[in-house]
Structure formats: C-alpha cells, structure tokens
Amino acid sequence: MKLIKVAAGVVNQIPMAWEHNRRNLIDAIEEAKSQNVSILCLPELCITGYGCEDMFFSHELVEQSKQSLLEIVPHTDGIIVAVSLPLRLANNRTYDTACLIANKRILGFVCKQVLANNGIHYETRWFQPWTAGVRDEIQIGEFVYPVGDLLFDVSGVKIGFEICEDAWISNRPGRSLHERGVDIILNPSASHFSFYKSHVRERFVIDGSRAFGVSYIYCNLVGNESGRAIFDGDAMIASNGQLLVSGPRFSYADHLIVTAVIDVDDTRLSQTQTKVNLAYLFPNLRVAAQFDFPYVKPVVQKAELEYWEHDSHLKEEEFARAVALALFDYLRKSRSHGFVLSLSGGADSSAIAALVSLMIRMADESIGLDAFKKKLSYIKSIQKLKTVEEICGALLTTIYQGTENSSKDTYESAESLAKSIGATFYNININGLVETYTKLIEDQLGRPLTWETDDVALQNIQARVRAPSAWLLANIQNALLLSTSNRSEASVGYATMDGDTAGSISPIAGIDKHYLRGWLRWLETVGVGGTIKVEGLQKVNNLQPTAELRPLDKKQTDEEDLMPYDVLNAIEKFGIRDKLSPKEVMQQVEVVFENQYDRATLYTSVDRFFRLWSRNQWKRERYAPSFHVDDENVDPKTWCRFPILSSGFEKELAELKEYVEGNEGRGRKGKIGF
Known part of the structure; x- marks a missing residue:
C-alpha cells in the first residue's frame, strides 16, 4: 500500500x-x-x-x-x-x-x-x-x-x-x-x-x-x-x-x-x-x-x-439553504447594516422575510451566533444580542403599507409573521398619499380617474407610492431594500416598475410563484432539516395570492389577472427554457394539463404569456440583481437574453390560433370562440 x-x-x-x-x-x-x-x-x-x-x-x-x-x-x-x-x-x-x-x-x-x-x-x-x-x-x-x-x-x-x-x-x-x-x-x-x-x-x-x-x-x-x-x-x-x-x-x-x-x-x-x-x-x-x-x-x-440531504424535500432544503447563505454574503460583502422589506402579507414578501430569518438560524447551525456576529462585526447593534429573534429584529425591518384596498387578512398575515420571527414591524397607511398623487393628475387632466378608464394606472400608483417610504427606511439604516417580485411575475411583467420591483436585491426573482407557494407550506409544517419551521406563515398560506390594488369588492386575484400559476410555469419552461414555438407549447400543455384545465383556458394562457413576455423585456432588464437557482432563470444578465424590441411572436401566435381552430371538433375538450 x-x-x-x-x-x-x-x-x-x-x-x-x-x-x-x-x-x-x-x-x-x-x-x-x-x-x-x-x-x-x-x-x-x-x-x-x-x-x-x-x-x-x-x-x-x-x-x-x-x-x-x-x-x-x-x-x-x-x-x-x-x-x-x-x-x-x-x-x-x-x-x-x-x-x-x-x-x-x-x-x-x-x-x-x-x-x-x-x-x-x-x-x-x-x-x-x-x-x-x-x-x-x-x-x-x-x-x-x-x-x-x-x-x-x-x-x-x-x-x-x-x-x-x-x-x-x-x-x-x-x-x-x-x-x-x-x-x-x-x-x-x-x-x-x-x-x-x-x-x-x-x-x-x-x-x-x-x-x-x-x-x-x-x-x-x-x-x-x-x-x-x-x-x-x-x-x-x-x-x-x-x-x-x-x-x-x-x-x-x-x-x-x-x-x-x-x-x-x-x-x-x-x-x-x-x-x-x-x-x-x-x-x-x-x-x-x-x-x-x-x-x-x-x-x-x-x-x-448530510442529514438533510436524505429527505424527500431536497429541493425545498436546497432553496432555503442556498438563498439564506446568499443573503448573508450579500449583506456582509456589501457592508450593509441590515434589510428593509415592504411586507404586504402576501406570499412573496412573506417568503423573503422567512428567508432572512433562516439566514440567521442557518448561520447559528453552521458556525454559531458568536461567529455570525463576528463576521458582521461592523454592525454594532447586534453584538450584545443573544438570540436569533433579537438579531432578526435588529437586521430586518418590515413595513406594512395599507390603502383602502388592503384587507384585514393581509395585515394580520404580515403582523403575525413579523412577530413570529422577531422582525421589526411598522404599519403605515398610504391612502392619503395615493389620493394626493391622483388628485394632482386629475387636476391637470381636467377629469377624474376611474377604474373603468384608468385601471392599470390606479393600481400602479399604489405600488409606486410604497417605494419611497421603504427606501427612506433603508437609507436611514444603511440597509438593503429587498425587492419582492418572483420569476413568474418577471416572465409576464406582472410587477410595477419602481414599486414592488424597487430594491437593492431581488432574492426570489429566480424562482416561480407556483413552487414558492408550496415551499411556504413546507416551511410552516415540515421545516428546514425537519426542525426549523416558521409557524407564523400559517395565515399567508391560507390566503389566495392577490395584489390588493383594486377595490375589495372586485375580489382581485393574481391568477385571474394572469393565468393559473402552474400553467404559467409550464409555459415558461417550454417556451423560454426549451425555446418551443407557441403552437408547440400549446401541444405540450394540452398533454400536461389534460382533464385539469379546459382548452380555452390553455389557449388563452399561451397566447397571453407570449404577448406579455415580449412586451415586458424592458422590465426584466431593470430588475435588481437576483440569485440564480435553476435553469429556468429569466434574468438577461445571467441566463436568458431577449430583445427589448421584437415582433412579439405575431406570426407564431397566428399559427397557434390556426392550430387551435383547426383542431376543434377532433375530440378535444373546450370550445374556443373568436
């Protein structure tokens, strides 16, 4: 030997x-x-x-x-x-x-x-x-x-x-x-x-x-x-x-x-x-x-x-551990003093709050809190703190910014989550700011803004008005503002530029909403390593995802605005990762979602996805840096480049329409009217 x-x-x-x-x-x-x-x-x-x-x-x-x-x-x-x-x-x-x-x-x-x-x-x-x-x-x-x-x-x-x-x-x-x-x-x-x-x-x-x-x-x-x-x-x-x-x-x-x-x-x-x-x-x-x-x-x-790699939830474990570590390194290598998060009570911002909490808990598991604090020795406010929750309160500031369109459910979801992880929680009402901006423009236009004529504009002003307060807190604390958009929203541009996209870093822009919702349920009930749970996610896990930008009586939901998230994710995978044409994507999703969604829903979803994808490349160009976690990333700086100006798949979508019309009456479910 x-x-x-x-x-x-x-x-x-x-x-x-x-x-x-x-x-x-x-x-x-x-x-x-x-x-x-x-x-x-x-x-x-x-x-x-x-x-x-x-x-x-x-x-x-x-x-x-x-x-x-x-x-x-x-x-x-x-x-x-x-x-x-x-x-x-x-x-x-x-x-x-x-x-x-x-x-x-x-x-x-x-x-x-x-x-x-x-x-x-x-x-x-x-x-x-x-x-x-x-x-x-x-x-x-x-x-x-x-x-x-x-x-x-x-x-x-x-x-x-x-x-x-x-x-x-x-x-x-x-x-x-x-x-x-x-x-x-x-x-x-x-x-x-x-x-x-x-x-x-x-x-x-x-x-x-x-x-x-x-x-x-x-x-x-x-x-x-x-x-x-x-x-x-x-x-x-x-x-x-x-x-x-x-x-x-x-x-x-x-x-x-x-x-x-x-x-x-x-x-x-x-x-x-x-x-x-x-x-x-x-x-x-x-x-x-x-x-x-x-x-x-x-x-x-x-x-x-390692003990956690034997589990059937390997993807959930990897996501939690990878993004938590990435947040820690981004924090210390940028010499920032913490994070600020506009916590709406919805799935996206709740996931980010949970990840910051996991950042501290994973560090404690890996190297211990004393070594964690030593690596952040420039942050004096945490040096004498003893628990994960105390440190989370010093490093993570959350702010709920409601309007007349916000519900009691989302407020309670945000508050309970912040309390459960120890984050600092602020609550302000921005309705007056929204009304001020709206009135300024109404005076100049000489007409009132209404939901019938100005739906998108009235939604977006609410999201944009939230950004200055969050940025102000971040500047005061020398902290990183965390952007809350996910990859599904990035694909179709379902995000307000300078609103929910505002931030220094976008931790979940590399992961789809369908997966994220399941991950939140896993984190509440199973937890990292089977022990580290975030029970404060219970309320958000019982909510239907909604932007809450329209009046409450409109009962706005994300999936009605867009399409079912599982369908969106599949279309993105086939159309963007695999580079299939709209017609080929339709053929794929008809098989994947057979007996789950009718043909009209699938056709409308494919058509809408490609139109929105083409229209909103400029938004993806402006997103804050995001973490690369899989091969469906749509960040043009790290994975998927696409022209800002293009034909918008005009010819390809016409072929899709011909395919759908030509297959009517051939045993497929669902009628599609044109």
Whole structure:
C-alpha cells in the first residue's frame, strides 16, 4: 500500500479582494497542514475570485494575482497545494489555470481546456481554451515555469488536472491523463449552485475515478461570491469508483477542509488491467519533482450525505439553504447594516422575510451566533444580542403599507409573521398619499380617474407610492431594500416598475410563484432539516395570492389577472427554457394539463404569456440583481437574453390560433370562440 492523505479545500472568496482571498487560502493551507494533509486542492480562480467579469481583461488584475501567488507559496512547506488564477502568456491570451506547488516550489501551471459558455457562464469572453497535448512556458519573477497540458510526477506519484468544465464533457481531459498513467486527478471548480446539481457532480467524480482508475479530488467555491451566482461548497474525494468522503454544503465558514486517505497502489492495480495506447504518452508533458510523502495509517472511510440531504424535500432544503447563505454574503460583502422589506402579507414578501430569518438560524447551525456576529462585526447593534429573534429584529425591518384596498387578512398575515420571527414591524397607511398623487393628475387632466378608464394606472400608483417610504427606511439604516417580485411575475411583467420591483436585491426573482407557494407550506409544517419551521406563515398560506390594488369588492386575484400559476410555469419552461414555438407549447400543455384545465383556458394562457413576455423585456432588464437557482432563470444578465424590441411572436401566435381552430371538433375538450 502507498497511502496518502489528501484534501479538498472550500473557500468563500470575493472578486479582487486580494488580502481577503489570500488570507482564506493561507488559512485553508495551514488547516490542511495541521491535519497532516500531503495534497490539497483549492477551487478554480480562488486567488482572484471567479466573478471578476470584464476585469479579467485587466493587465493589473493578472499581475496582482501572480503577486498573490508568490505570497502564498512560502506557506506551502511540507505540503502539495493546487491554487488557481488567470495567466496571460506571451501570445497576449489569458488562460484559466491551476498552479501546482510542492514544498514552497512552483512546479507548473495547467490550463483549462474546456470553457463554460452556457447560461450563467461566459468564460470564452475572457479566456482562451488550451489545446490538448501542447506545452509552453511562462516567466514569473526570475524563474521560468512550464504551462499547458501537464502531468506532474511528484516522487513517482502522478498528478493531473481537470478544471471544472473539463469534467462535464464526454471527451474529458481525464481520458488523456489516464493514458499517461495518472494516479490522482485534481478538479478545482467554480460550479454555481442549481437544484440537484450536486447529484451530477457526484456522478462524474465517481465515474471519473472508476473509468480512469484514479483517486479524484473535487472542490468548489462556497457562498454568494459576486452577487448573482451561489456556490454550494461541494467537496468530494473518490477512488476507484467509490466515494470516500463528501463535505457539508452551504457552510457559513470562510474555509473548510475535507480529507481522505487514498491508496495509490490500489488505483494502479486497476490500471494494470487496462491497455494503454503508447501514442498518448507524451514525455514532454511530464513535470518531475520530489516530495517526501509521510507515512499514513490505513483508515475505514465511506462518504455519507448530510442529514438533510436524505429527505424527500431536497429541493425545498436546497432553496432555503442556498438563498439564506446568499443573503448573508450579500449583506456582509456589501457592508450593509441590515434589510428593509415592504411586507404586504402576501406570499412573496412573506417568503423573503422567512428567508432572512433562516439566514440567521442557518448561520447559528453552521458556525454559531458568536461567529455570525463576528463576521458582521461592523454592525454594532447586534453584538450584545443573544438570540436569533433579537438579531432578526435588529437586521430586518418590515413595513406594512395599507390603502383602502388592503384587507384585514393581509395585515394580520404580515403582523403575525413579523412577530413570529422577531422582525421589526411598522404599519403605515398610504391612502392619503395615493389620493394626493391622483388628485394632482386629475387636476391637470381636467377629469377624474376611474377604474373603468384608468385601471392599470390606479393600481400602479399604489405600488409606486410604497417605494419611497421603504427606501427612506433603508437609507436611514444603511440597509438593503429587498425587492419582492418572483420569476413568474418577471416572465409576464406582472410587477410595477419602481414599486414592488424597487430594491437593492431581488432574492426570489429566480424562482416561480407556483413552487414558492408550496415551499411556504413546507416551511410552516415540515421545516428546514425537519426542525426549523416558521409557524407564523400559517395565515399567508391560507390566503389566495392577490395584489390588493383594486377595490375589495372586485375580489382581485393574481391568477385571474394572469393565468393559473402552474400553467404559467409550464409555459415558461417550454417556451423560454426549451425555446418551443407557441403552437408547440400549446401541444405540450394540452398533454400536461389534460382533464385539469379546459382548452380555452390553455389557449388563452399561451397566447397571453407570449404577448406579455415580449412586451415586458424592458422590465426584466431593470430588475435588481437576483440569485440564480435553476435553469429556468429569466434574468438577461445571467441566463436568458431577449430583445427589448421584437415582433412579439405575431406570426407564431397566428399559427397557434390556426392550430387551435383547426383542431376543434377532433375530440378535444373546450370550445374556443373568436
């Protein structure tokens, strides 16, 4: 047996925060050394931060990252460490690289071969993909180092790299490394969170270790690094098709080390049974170095999921934990002193209030309230507080702003929720402000504004009048104003610009309303981890979603204004994510909702969705930053770009109408009149 103790390191970084990032990396290295780790892999672009965007074009950023690297190297005595940074070579191209350091000596730089360029990722904008089988050199300071597609031979232990996206393709670099007899593959990643994505990562880590006959070390960033993407801190080590360890996700710690003991001779035994194509054994791609691997005792190890990952409500758990962590990082990294929320008593604002409460409770579970307060040491008002509820009262200010169209039910819903989580709760009546604005315009127009002639305008002025008071509170408290629109509303523009869209950040703009309502019921009755419930959600969970902007006798509901939320969600998925035409979407929803909704409802919904989607792209362009949590995101800055001006699907909607009319009387339910 040749046993080696290895580790996957997880860090919470900030773009271009040189001292912060360097300190996290050094602390992670020191922690690994204290645990007698010989090989430590740290995440992709961990020196600069992954989300530097167009600053990757900056010459200064590349130079600063090299300087940080040189300041990290002296801390690698007695350990082999992989850290990642951008490098610019003599061809004036920038590459996403991983640097391997052994005992205070830089061995070389491996360049990423496959760049992520879908959805939230735009790596080909900043980086050049490296060509497999090519080696070059780069000078840093007084020394020249190899760079490119490299295999490191460290005292007979062969170490190679797959950098994040490299492992997500079929013809992955690990295949070539396998042909060269690699023992250990390191995968430094910056893989954004989305629902169930950890399962995919686990498969390619285990499959890679089995197919290539290696030990595979995978690590990821953690936290809300740069505003929109959330990283879950996934860390795994597998060997010969067996997952040895899996680290905790969504940690509030600055760094985590996940360790395992691997047997190099065991993986080599599996490789002896595989025929090697000698044509792939490029001797010029090997980098040799010496390292004294210490003796390690055998251990029994088997990866186990965290307690909450066994549950059937994994999506609900992931949503709660991901957004709570993202809110915490956004708060502390922006140096804000808390949150302000216009709490209407409806599902959207109630979900956000609950998430802020969960932010504190999850932090308490992860690192404890003392460490939580230390991370927010600049907020003096919370330092002497002892409970989650007390801290919530200091960090979250809510305000209910009623008009004559607001009901007693929504007020009681808002008040009871705020009381149950400990949030500060204010109640003001803005009816006089609405009447003042309305009167000013009526005087200029020379006519009264009525619901028959000015419905949308009278609804919107109520939503807009709420924004100044909320902004005023946010400014007074140096706090973040939380916008309350969800993804379903963003898709069809069912939101008042400068009203409910007003805010510094929009926590739920990446999730649909249909899912959100179910999540609120789960949070009330089941709770995070089966224990952390928000019982103050009972009243909102018994309400029908409504904007409460029309007179109460109109009995306004969101779904009557728009369409059933489950139908809206399905249309968005087929039409926007899958890029199907209106006619094809209609064919899909007829199958999905057969015997649930009549054909007229489905046709009207599809037609309305595409018209509203096209008309309201300008609203999506103006939304506050939102968190990316799945692949149906409609944020044009991270996932789905669409022209502000377009044809509005005129031809396609005409084809939809022809399809529906042509299928009348063919056994389908529901008559549609034109």
